[in-house]
Amino acid sequence: MDELLFVDSTFEKDNTSRYKLSIQLCLDGFSFSILNSNNKCLVLYQSKSLNSDTDNTSIDLLKDSIRNCDYLNLSYKQVAVIWLTQKTCLIPSDLFSEELATDCLQLCHPVSKDEVVLWHEISEMNAHLAYALPSALPVFIKTHFADAEISNQSYRFYKKIFKQAIDIKHPKIFVQVYDHFFDAFIPDIEQKHFANSFSFKNETDMVYFILNIYKQQKLNTEYSHLHLSGKIDESGQAFQTLKRYIKDIHIENVPHEIPQKKHISNSEYNQFTKLLNTSQCE
Incomplete structure (x- = not known):
């Protein structure tokens, strides 16, 4: 299902360099929101039509879908890309190293040769969060979205809580x-x-x-x-x-000023709250 859930009347497609794009990616599809400089939501979009037999095929479909989405080929002031995965682990910062991040993650989850391990420091926890994602994605993201910041959903989740x-x-x-x-x-x-x-x-x-x-x-x-x-x-x-x-x-519900389509459940809209709140995690 590809659907444009909401577009605010003030959205200017020819003047997006002042907007912030938050996009969540997984092997099943992607969703994104576009916010203005006051963090008001202007656009909500979801795509869940990426069905394939292999992860590699899903990644190719995901990249093609992003390339073919008009909203994702515009210039933005800020781009936050969130990779959705359960392949994560927390490592005490006092013990952290690049080698340990990979070893710990492989102890907790099956990490394939086609995946790369990334990490972020969470100073409030005195820990680093390591996670795995397809190795083809970081290169594609950095190429397609200039100066994009890549993270995973758990990192954003924890950082918001510590506010x-x-x-x-x-x-x-x-x-x-x-x-x-x-x-x-x-x-x-x-x-x-x-x-x-x-x-x-x-x-x-x-x-x-x-x-x-x-x-x-x-x-x-x-x-x-x-x-x-x-x-x-x-x-x-x-x-x-x-x-x-x-x-x-x-x-936590999406803002009341976002009109909701009757054929789509509230839970579908509420899944966008994490994308609408990315600026609170910085």
């Missing part, structure tokens, strides 16, 4: 939901953070894993706040079930 105050007495759980997995993070004032990623097949699985985090981390469902973002909305089964067990839940 908020840490609740010492009743730790907050932050969950960002994607199509088949979610990232979870609990910040801790003593640097004993909880960070993990969970694959799920359906909403029942997702609810089970979230409630199990509360249980394993010995958190009180009456007082420890659950912050949900990404592909989830209040009308869905997952939220309605979680609400029965957790007292304080908040879902």
